[in-house]
Amino acid sequence: MYFYQRCFTSVAIISALSLTGCVYVEDDEDGDGNGNGYAQYVNLVPQSPDIEFVVDDDSEGEMSFAEATAYSYVSNVSYDIEFNQILPNTENSNFIDEDSLKVDNKKVHSYILYGETDYPSSLEIEIDVSDVYDSDFDDGYAMAQFANLASYDDSVDVYILDADSSLTNQSASYTLSLADVSGDTELDAGDYKIVFTESGTDTILAMKNDITIEEGEALSYVLVSYDSAGIEDSFFSIVELNSSGARQLTNEAQDSYLRASNNITNTSAISVAQSTTSNLVAEDIYFGELSDFILIAIDDPDEATNVDIYLRDSDSQAVLESTSIDFHADEIALLLGSGNANSTVTSYSNTEDLRIIETHAKLLFSHNIDNESSTSISVKVIEQGSSPDSYDESDSFSYLSTLDVEIEAGDYDVYVYDSETDDLLLETTLYDVQASDVINLVLSDYDYGGAPYQVFTHYNE
Known part of the structure; x- marks a missing residue:
């Protein structure tokens, strides 16, 4: 040199x-x-x-x-x-x-x-x-x-x-x-x-x-x-x-992080482990919750580190789902757990952009509705009290994928649609959204499966 x-x-x-x-x-x-x-x-x-x-x-x-x-x-x-x-x-x-x-x-x-x-x-x-x-x-x-x-x-x-x-x-x-x-x-x-x-x-x-x-x-x-x-x-x-x-x-000296969501119906809580019987990294994630951030050690910053993840029922300790995620340095990922504990459970990880924007807020939508697994959905985020017919829908996003929406401070009505039929799947209201907020909105089945669907709102603070 x-x-x-x-x-x-x-x-x-x-x-x-x-x-x-x-x-x-x-x-x-x-x-x-x-x-x-x-x-x-x-x-x-x-x-x-x-x-x-x-x-x-x-x-x-x-x-x-x-x-x-x-x-x-x-x-x-x-x-x-x-x-x-x-x-x-x-x-x-x-x-x-x-x-x-x-x-x-x-x-x-x-x-x-x-x-x-x-x-x-x-x-x-x-x-x-x-x-x-x-x-x-x-x-x-x-x-x-x-x-x-x-x-x-x-x-x-x-x-x-x-x-x-x-x-x-x-x-x-x-x-x-x-x-x-x-x-x-x-x-x-x-x-x-x-x-x-x-x-x-x-x-x-x-x-x-x-x-x-x-x-x-x-x-x-x-x-x-x-x-x-x-x-x-x-x-x-x-x-x-x-x-x-x-x-x-990519900052190869930067830690990587994982969070997991529990939207697996017919569970009270799940745990996240890196083996089938031990090495718990997150415990008792109740239905609708997100885990805390889990630090992921990167073996070689020049290459992806393959991490085995097991979602286990907190009560029975039975493994509900296992997956492998390729982690790179300087990465934040959200693992979406979905499905029904009595039948089929699935999961998928997406990277997250949690950078704060001080002039307005970010809404991070996740499609976790197992009953609509074959359906792409779209959303409308409009000022509270406005007519949704006056606004266009967002880009569509598929099952276990995500969509980011940026909005200014205020109160908002949120409408979720089947992107092909335009059928309304669920609606909710967000009050007092502030600039700098970064909010996860996880769209989910009812606790025991199917409709009525619900949205779980998580403020990252």
Whole structure:
């Protein structure tokens, strides 16, 4: 492995440029010496909804957390930027701030929003690509940047290692405080491991192995953090910025979690175990309940860990259902237990997105109605007292699958339909839904099977 650091003191640089993937025009300068540069817009506000970047009254698109635009080839002028937070219930604009970006000649600018949802901070970052215009430019290496934008009270150390290397006896490549960035680093093309730790310790916050870096690329690796409902500790993640946009990398140092639902009719309670007779990991999950979060140990972060799960009747200890789940690092899964203890029991796991959005709520629907196992269903979530006939149904979702719906604070009527016949299967009302709520709604049979169907509501706190 070879890397060479070039430090710049006049600008902060967090860039992501594919030197082989962009078109550079050497003779675009006009008689006044003006030319062109590149601009990118990035949403790294962890608890924010989607943000629309409006540049000189033209939309650059709506970006979710950890998303970015590709590089745009633009003139060397100043651009006015506005930020519109996208709220689910209204078509009205919600512009939260404005700023400007000056694009310099032969430079790439990344404009990043991060920090608080109501009052985001901004970081303008740039990289000089003048070398690309040089006929003697050698693209036998890649350019990389590293940055710390996590909501973390202390500095972090950055390690740039060959793939599969250990941290033992390694020295940190950089130490970064909040909103700090490294200088340019030239890396040989190859496979790498990138690790962020608490500064001065071997406590790993985020890690990704087997990152392939090609010659001619320029990439950024940014440490971010976010909060998930129901889990006390923040989640850390590495976001790679590149010429096409951004991608959130799997944090191979992050724990994985499992929850189980009991919607198995004719049971009073079930337990979750990792063997047929012992190794209980959750006890006495009563009908309609969700278990607490179960920590899943990942044997090899580079590969899936196969975990055997047994659902047992808490009274008789009989195994009602067994399944195997492939767990990866940095994953939260919900195991839906369904069916009838007197006949057939089934289960299926789905990943869950529990990231909190501070401007509005998330409803996580699960189709656990065994009596409608051959039926796809759809839902309407409307303001309380409104006529459901005035609203369209959601996308349909099948038995033991899930659907996420985002809504603003308020009171809501919920209608559940057979998506093919439009027959109403059940309805309920949610009162006093608050911004930042993440609510599981598990649709279920009656306690002893069949109709009337019911919905179990779980607030993740």
